[in-house]
Amino acid sequence: MTELILAVTPSRGRAWLSQGLGWVAGYVVRRDDVASAKTPSALFAELGLGFPGSPFTADAPYIDTLRIPAASYLALESPGTGDVIPPFRDHAPLSGTGFVESASAMVPYWWLAPSALPAGTSLWRAHADGREEILAGYAYVATGWVSVRPDFGLPTVPLRSPELVGIWAEADGERLLADVLPDGTIILCSPEQREGMQQSSRGVWWAATSRDRVDRIYAVRVVGRWQNRRVQLVGLERGESGDRAHIVFLGHDAIDAESLGLTKSDAGVYEGVVSASEISGLGEEQTEILTDAAAGEAE
Numbered sequence: 001m002t003e004l005i006l007a008v009t010p011s012r013g014r015a016w017l018s019q020g021l022g023w024v025a026g027y028v029v030r031r032d033d034v035a036s037a038k039t040p041s042a043l044f045a046e047l048g049l050g051f052p053g054s055p056f057t058a059d060a061p062y063i064d065t066l067r068i069p070a071a072s073y074l075a076l077e078s079p080g081t082g083d084v085i086p087p088f089r090d091h092a093p094l095s096g097t098g099f100v101e102s103a104s105a106m107v108p109y110w111w112l113a114p115s116a117l118p119a120g121t122s123l124w125r126a127h128a129d130g131r132e133e134i135l136a137g138y139a140y141v142a143t144g145w146v147s148v149r150p151d152f153g154l155p156t157v158p159l160r161s162p163e164l165v166g167i168w169a170e171a172d173g174e175r176l177l178a179d180v181l182p183d184g185t186i187i188l189c190s191p192e193q194r195e196g197m198q199q200s201s202r203g204v205w206w207a208a209t210s211r212d213r214v215d216r217i218y219a220v221r222v223v224g225r226w227q228n229r230r231v232q233l234v235g236l237e238r239g240e241s242g243d244r245a246h247i248v249f250l251g252h253d254a255i256d257a258e259s260l261g262l263t264k265s266d267a268g269v270y271e272g273v274v275s276a277s278e279i280s281g282l283g284e285e286q287t288e289i290l291t292d293a294a295a296g297e298a299e
Contacts, residue, residue, distance in 0.1 A: 001069050002069075005030070006112075008064040017154055022141065022159065023117060027111055029047060029110075033107050039127070039130055040057075040127075041058045045058070048107075064135070069182055079110075087252065119138065120137070136149075140181060142187055143201065162177055164221075164235065164236065165221060167218070167219050168217070169188060170215045171214045171215055185209075186213070186217060187207075191205070216288070218286045220285070221284070224281045225279065225280050225281050229251045231249055232247065232248045234247065234248055244276060247273075248271050257270035
């Protein structure tokens with residue numbers, strides 16, 4: 001299966017590994033297109049990491065990246081193509097052309113709207129001397145991240161907002177939290193003990209099953225409008241003074257997002273926490289998942 005590469009900012013890395021964040025977003029490239037980039041300086045150029053406010057530097061001792069299986073449900077859009085409306089507008093070196101401007105070659109990139117982390121995603125570190133090492137892997141939703149190094153400890157953290165950005169299945173008349181392994185195996189989850197299920201370190205009960213035991217499996221995203229702009233809801237906090245919504249801007253326009261006072265968490269990713277009452281037209285988008293491993297490969 002094709003893998004996508006995403007540079008990991010320190011804050012996003014902490015959110016994935018120690019805060020239970022279950023979604024991924026930002027500009028990605030195909031791993032095959034940057035296979036020769038094995039040092040921080042090379043990754044800095046090939047991934048276009050010199051954007052305004054970037055936490056990355058070309059002379060860093062290391063840069064971490066995610067290697068993401070190109071699952072069929074990932075919400076990918078290609079800047080610079082006529083079928084993306086509205087068109088992308090961003091800062092160099094990712095200014096909406098669909099190619100990284102600072103790369104030594106023409107490296108195409110895609111923008112990934114918040115999508116559930118695919119099972120089989122891995123976290124890698126590229127050192128200045130050219131060494132590459134894997135630090136951890138995302139097994140599946142019931143287990144979360146698993147360290148592959150004894151000196152790289154990871155805390156056990158609960159699931160976070162899978163009802164807003166997650167994978168769900170319908171089986172025997174129930175809707176259950178789910179995941180799809182790279183080989184097509186389905187993971188079904190339950191918050192309560194069930195016969196035939198085992199409990200994970202995250203406190204989730206789970207079992208593996210085959211596709212023919214599941215009626216449907218699909219990815220869920222919740223979208224709406226805020227300030228008359230399209231946004232995605234990725235978190236919700238209940239409070240005595242009213243609910244607060246964590247949103248990600250879907251408008252493709254970095255300059256517009258900045259004018260709205262949204263926080264830039266990565267290149268092309270603008271977020272904010274607003275009153276839930278300010279969001280209109282909320283609706284759940286469902287994307288049917290293909291379980292054939294070949295179906296998830298990028299064109």
